[in-house]
Amino acid sequence: MEIIIKESNSAKSFFAQKTEVLKHLEEKVKLWMKDHIDKRKLWFSSDFLPADEKMNDDQEKNIKKLRDRARGLKDEVRVAVALNLLTEEGLPHFHRIIAQYLGDKSFWSKWNNMWTAEEDRHGAILRDYVRDARLFSFREVELMQFHYLESGFNPDWDKDPYKVFVYTTLQERATQFSHKNTGKLAGENEPLLNGILNNIAADEAKHFTFYRNVFKEIINLDPENALLSAVDIMPAIDMPGFSMPNFRDMADVIRRVGIYGPRDYKKIVEEAIKFWEIEMLTGLNAMAEKAREKILAIPKRLEKAAEYIEKRTESKTFSFDFIYNRILVFE
Numbered sequence: 001m002e003i004i005i006k007e008s009n010s011a012k013s014f015f016a017q018k019t020e021v022l023k024h025l026e027e028k029v030k031l032w033m034k035d036h037i038d039k040r041k042l043w044f045s046s047d048f049l050p051a052d053e054k055m056n057d058d059q060e061k062n063i064k065k066l067r068d069r070a071r072g073l074k075d076e077v078r079v080a081v082a083l084n085l086l087t088e089e090g091l092p093h094f095h096r097i098i099a100q101y102l103g104d105k106s107f108w109s110k111w112n113n114m115w116t117a118e119e120d121r122h123g124a125i126l127r128d129y130v131r132d133a134r135l136f137s138f139r140e141v142e143l144m145q146f147h148y149l150e151s152g153f154n155p156d157w158d159k160d161p162y163k164v165f166v167y168t169t170l171q172e173r174a175t176q177f178s179h180k181n182t183g184k185l186a187g188e189n190e191p192l193l194n195g196i197l198n199n200i201a202a203d204e205a206k207h208f209t210f211y212r213n214v215f216k217e218i219i220n221l222d223p224e225n226a227l228l229s230a231v232d233i234m235p236a237i238d239m240p241g242f243s244m245p246n247f248r249d250m251a252d253v254i255r256r257v258g259i260y261g262p263r264d265y266k267k268i269v270e271e272a273i274k275f276w277e278i279e280m281l282t283g284l285n286a287m288a289e290k291a292r293e294k295i296l297a298i299p300k301r302l303e304k305a306a307e308y309i310e311k312r313t314e315s316k317t318f319s320f321d322f323i324y325n326r327i328l329v330f331e
Contacts, residue, residue: 018161021221026107028217032210033111039206040118045125048196049132063132070133072189076257078135078323080182081193083250085130086145087175087241088123088200090153091116094240098164115207122200129196140322148244155238162218162229169211170237173268174260176204181259216276223281224288230278231291234269234298249318256313256330262306270299 046052050059098112130136155167183197219226241247255261273279278295318328 025217043199045128049128066133069190075323075326075328076253077186079250079253080259085126086244089145090240091119136322144245151243153240160229163233165211165215166230166233172204172208176201177264178260219276224285227288227291231294266299266302
């Protein structure tokens with residue numbers, strides 16, 4: 001383990017230390033980006049949903065066929081797609097938070113801009129799909145998106161660059177799970193939606209790999225501060241859309257249908273702990289060792305939380321304006 005940061009009590013030097021670590025990683029970022037680009041297969045919304053001035057008869061007919069198929073989608077799938085769409089369209093918040101620490105002149109900024117360009121397609125294709133498929137009362141979704149962006153995303157952790165990388169690791173994996181599992185639920189009735197969501201999930205997997213690698217190197221260079229940052233984030237993460245209207249009810253629906261819930265998050269945390277080799281870290285100061293022990297105990301706490309939620313889950317009905325207040329019943 002190559003440790004380049006020593007202990008310090010100054011808040012100013014504390015931030016400077018973390019900036020030094022990020023600068024130290026720049027050459028590795030170049031290599032990770034090259035590997036990312038080499039493996040990347042760019043796709044765009046128009047590859048799935050042509051919208052050209054000159055479209056042939058078959059392409060025009062495909063739009064009608066899409067709408068016919070979409071009528072068969074269950075309302076819980078519609079709720080999941082709406083949540084995924086709105087979450088993806090929160091991208092401006094993330095670009096701002098990351099740019100705040102990486103700056104606009106370093107090689108890091110190239111990653112942030114490239115990541116933003118790749119992520120932007122996710123919200124674009126989901127928006128195009130739901131418009132072409134006529135999946136919602138669309139203005140209601142637009143209102144939700146407006147209020148979500150207007151309310152902002154200003155988490156407590158955004159003042160610490162290490163926490164940013166812990167959060168993005170966990171959040172990218174969570175969105176990968178959500179898109180992929182939504183696609184599975186839709187797949188039999190609507191293979192196009194399944195294909196779109198699988199492509200988005202594949203992007204999220206690559207972004208997850210990048211952020212996970214970054215934090216792995218941060219641990220190698222500055223293990224004590226890294227653990228103190230990680231222990232604040234890993235017990236639970238708020239998805240970026242938590243401030244949108246109806247978020248809690250929508251999240252409850254996707255949990256009840258098995259798209260994403262506490263047990264999925266437990267798997268994500270266990271995976272991160274193993275990859276970051278947190279159990280193997282030694283020679284830490286007292287505070288960092290305590291943080292390490294807390295991190296290793298998180299999966300057991302998450303298991304108890306999942307069991308508690310499952311035991312407390314009761315019959316419930318939901319309704320949402322964007323699906324015309326149809327009633328979803330869960331026994």
